[in-house]
Amino acid sequence: MTLPFGTRLRAAMDERGPLCVGIDPHAALLDSWGLADDVAGLERFTFTVVEALAGTVAVFKPQSAFFERFGSRGVAVLERAVADLREAGGLVVMDAKRGDIGSTMAAYAEAFLRKDAPLFSDALTVSPYLGYGSLKPAVDLARESGAGLFVLALTSNPEGAEVQRAVREDGRTISATMLAHLAEENAGETPMGSFGAVVGATLGDLSSFELDINGPLLAPGIGAQGATPADLPAVFGAAVRNVVPNVSRGVLRHGPDAAALRASAERYADEIRAAVGA
Numbered sequence: 001m002t003l004p005f006g007t008r009l010r011a012a013m014d015e016r017g018p019l020c021v022g023i024d025p026h027a028a029l030l031d032s033w034g035l036a037d038d039v040a041g042l043e044r045f046t047f048t049v050v051e052a053l054a055g056t057v058a059v060f061k062p063q064s065a066f067f068e069r070f071g072s073r074g075v076a077v078l079e080r081a082v083a084d085l086r087e088a089g090g091l092v093v094m095d096a097k098r099g100d101i102g103s104t105m106a107a108y109a110e111a112f113l114r115k116d117a118p119l120f121s122d123a124l125t126v127s128p129y130l131g132y133g134s135l136k137p138a139v140d141l142a143r144e145s146g147a148g149l150f151v152l153a154l155t156s157n158p159e160g161a162e163v164q165r166a167v168r169e170d171g172r173t174i175s176a177t178m179l180a181h182l183a184e185e186n187a188g189e190t191p192m193g194s195f196g197a198v199v200g201a202t203l204g205d206l207s208s209f210e211l212d213i214n215g216p217l218l219a220p221g222i223g224a225q226g227a228t229p230a231d232l233p234a235v236f237g238a239a240v241r242n243v244v245p246n247v248s249r250g251v252l253r254h255g256p257d258a259a260a261l262r263a264s265a266e267r268y269a270d271e272i273r274a275a276v277g278a
């Protein structure tokens, strides 16, 4: 029986550290690696990262968009990468940011969270902006499969505030409401629940938000977006123990040399450990 995602994630964070490396094959990165912006370049880029880092990094976050842009052949590369990363003991968070009315959400959930699906991932990023309740099919299937979700709560981009910090009639912000839903999903789970939030590391002091949702906080924004590991304690406060900091371009720009990719990931992992006391 598969253990719940929250349990597997905590064990992976304890063993390998909390760093999540994003796999984002931007056209500009392919170019700087001397690769063509085509499926062969995508494949070479992706498996260079997989071979360099699988087995040492706890969590990987492939950005689905960069694979989808090549159509079915790009998605085939993504499927193989997910399988190889999981085979090497890494956890895969598929960054696809899906969100739709409940009946369609059920199909997205089938694509990423049904155990025998070609793109089955340990967790999926989802958007709650059609209403948190619209995510129920994904919540239900994730529970059944031992997978997890990361719900966009406070995203790292400045434009997110317009929606996420809007205040409801009851005086709560939209993002605070999403965090409260997640705390409910995770209530009573040990060592932590499987339903996480995406909370940007770029956002400065978040002490006005209840970040203790008894679940993981996926924190993009370190590296190319300007945040650093040293910022994490000030942004997340006591919840920093549940933070999974994501770095994509900050690591990937060191390729294609495998040793340089590994050295960069190790540097980030060390800096994160030093900052969060893990």
Ligand SMILES: O=c1ccn([C@@H]2O[C@H](COP(=O)(O)O)[C@@H](O)[C@H]2O)c(=O)[nH]1
Pocket: 022, 024, 063, 095, 154, 155, 156, 157, 198, 199, 200, 220, 221, 222, 223, 224, 225, 246, 247, 248, 249, 250
């Ligand atoms: O709020 C969010 C949610 C997701 N992302 C994604 O994370 C990576 C960040 O890449 P970097 O190169 O480290 O900036 C990327 O895939 C985004 O789509 C985010 O940045 N912010």
